[in-house]
Amino acid sequence: xxxxxxxxxxxxxxxxxxxxxxxxxxxxxxxxxxxxxxxxxxxxxxxxxxxxxxxxxxxxxxxxxxxxxxxxxxxxxxxxxxxxxxxxxxxxxxxxxxxxxxxxxxxxxxxxxxxxxxxxxxxxxxxxxxxxxxxxxxxxxxxxxxxxxxxxxxxxxxxxxxxxxxxxxxxxxxxxxxxxxxxxxxxxxxxxxxxxxxxxxxxxxxxxxxxxxxxxxxxxxxxxxxxxxxxxxxxxxxxxxxxxxxxxxxxxxxxxxxxxxxxxxxxxxxxxxxxxxxxxxxxxxxxxxxxxxxxxxxxxxxxxxxxxxxxxxxxxxxxxxxxxxxxxxxxxxxxxxxxxxxxxxxxxxxxxxxxxxxxxxxxxxxxxxxxxxxxxxxx
Amino acid sequence: xxxxxxxxxxxxxxxxxxxxxxxxxxxxxxxxxxxxxxxxxxxxxxxxxxxxxxxxxxxxxxxxxxxxxxxxxxxxxxxxxxxxxxxxxxxxxxxxxxxxxxxxxxxxxxxxxxxxxxxxxxxxxxxx
Numbered sequence: 091x092x093x094x095x096x097x098x099x100x101x102x103x104x105x106x107x108x109x110x111x112x113x114x115x116x117x118x119x120x121x122x123x124x125x126x127x128x129x130x131x132x133x134x135x136x137x138x139x140x141x142x143x144x145x146x147x148x149x150x151x152x153x154x155x156x157x158x159x160x161x162x163x164x165x166x167x168x169x170x171x172x173x174x175x176x177x178x179x180x181x182x183x184x185x186x187x188x189x190x191x192x193x194x195x196x197x198x199x200x201x202x203x204x205x206x207x208x209x210x211x212x213x214x215x216x217x218x219x220x221x222x223x224x225x226x227x228x229x230x231x232x233x234x235x236x237x238x239x240x241x242x243x244x245x246x247x248x249x250x251x252x253x254x255x256x257x258x259x260x261x262x263x264x265x266x267x268x269x270x271x272x273x274x275x276x277x278x279x280x281x282x283x284x285x286x287x288x289x290x291x292x293x294x295x296x297x298x299x300x301x302x303x304x305x306x307x308x309x310x311x312x313x314x315x316x317x318x319x320x321x322x323x324x325x326x327x328x329x330x331x332x333x334x335x336x337x338x339x340x341x342x343x344x345x346x347x348x349x350x351x352x353x354x355x356x357x358x359x360x361x362x363x364x365x366x367x368x369x370x371x372x373x374x375x376x377x378x379x380x381x382x383x384x385x386x387x388x389x390x391x392x393x394x395x396x397x398x399x400x401x402x403x404x405x406x407x408x409x410x411x412x413x414x415x416x417x418x419x420x421x422x423x424x425x426x427x428x429x430x431x432x433x434x435x436x437x438x439x440x441x442x443x444x445x446x447x448x449x450x451x452x453x454x455x456x457x458x459x460x461x462x463x464x465x466x467x468x469x
Numbered sequence: 470x471x472x473x474x475x476x477x478x479x480x481x482x483x484x485x486x487x488x489x490x491x492x493x494x495x496x497x498x499x500x501x502x503x504x505x506x507x508x509x510x511x512x513x514x515x516x517x518x519x520x521x522x523x524x525x526x527x528x529x530x531x532x533x534x535x536x537x538x539x540x541x542x543x544x545x546x547x548x549x550x551x552x553x554x555x556x557x558x559x560x561x562x563x564x565x566x567x568x569x570x571x572x573x574x575x576x577x578x579x580x581x582x583x584x585x586x587x588x589x590x591x592x593x594x595x596x597x
Binding site for chain 2: 095096361365366368369370372373375379380381382386387390391392465466
């Protein structure tokens, strides 16, 4: 991972070597820091400030005379790049949650509904799985399921960046619980509204959801980007000209970046933030000067090898527990029936075994990682 | 490593030798990050910025050469200190030997060999 403090040193050298005044050096540093705090990558940030300095030299003016206040210049640059050069912003796709904006949810919901509807349609092809007669519920429930799926992802991701993993999981559980109730209400209200037979309703519904997703996507492209959210990416936060360049902003972004990485315990995130701020204070430098871009620094730190396998074990364990309950419920239901739905039983048992196997595998990884970490610490 | 009071090593040397320098400083006992940075500065390596230092400390810890512990503070999360492990001590000894060999190779008089003549050292007719 690149050390972004080297870009600052390069920029300072260049400005000094070309005979700029101390005021210009301060301008350059301030502008550069503001770009970093708007999640611009350090290389393009350094390059743009350098070009601003070159232009000032060429016109024999100071940077402030030519470009105005560094905050105003930086904010304008960020807004321009959000429209024209989004690739200059930080994107750590491998380890960050995609977040949903209103714009992307507009087409995301019908797209997920189309997928669910297609699965429902496949179920109807398997003998004994589909309903005897199609009801309105089968048409609407995919949409009712799609909304909480998007909402769950959005709530988890948004809570994760601000409050950490534990609170994000708690918020997600609340969303799941409330959504389950809503879906049940929709299903119960519509399951008795039967549709005429002989028409492939479920396939028509799948097509309709797909068409809706395509139309919604086209409409979404015509909605101007707000700059505050990017489609399926990190939430973009523009550091405005009025805001100071201070450690609090840097620390908030650093904390959010560490939470989004999901490779440290929540308590270790707080410690990493505290360690960085303490170091910056002792060095009498701003945190952004000492550590560079908060997002790049967050990705440069070593991960705790135990965190990922532990969380995966808990997640797959929860799913295994859920399928255990579903399988047991079916066994109990089947006791009083003449005909036991074999295929459905096999399906539930299969899902249970799948998640049980995944849990055991993750637990082994967890144990191995914990052992390695203990040996490493013992030294 | 010997003392280098007032000496500032070239940046390229400092970057290459920094991991070894960190192990050498920790040989003197556990340190927290900022104190480590100031001691490295005192040894002529410049004070590494936090953005360079802590990721490097993380890599050394992943390699098992150093270990870190959090010391509880009166307020807040406390302070993390870094210490050398047994593996780190062995690695330091090995790297110091390698650096010493490098210095020997650099400071020995150059021996040149030409296709058309014997090996010569320094100016002809003069001793080492």
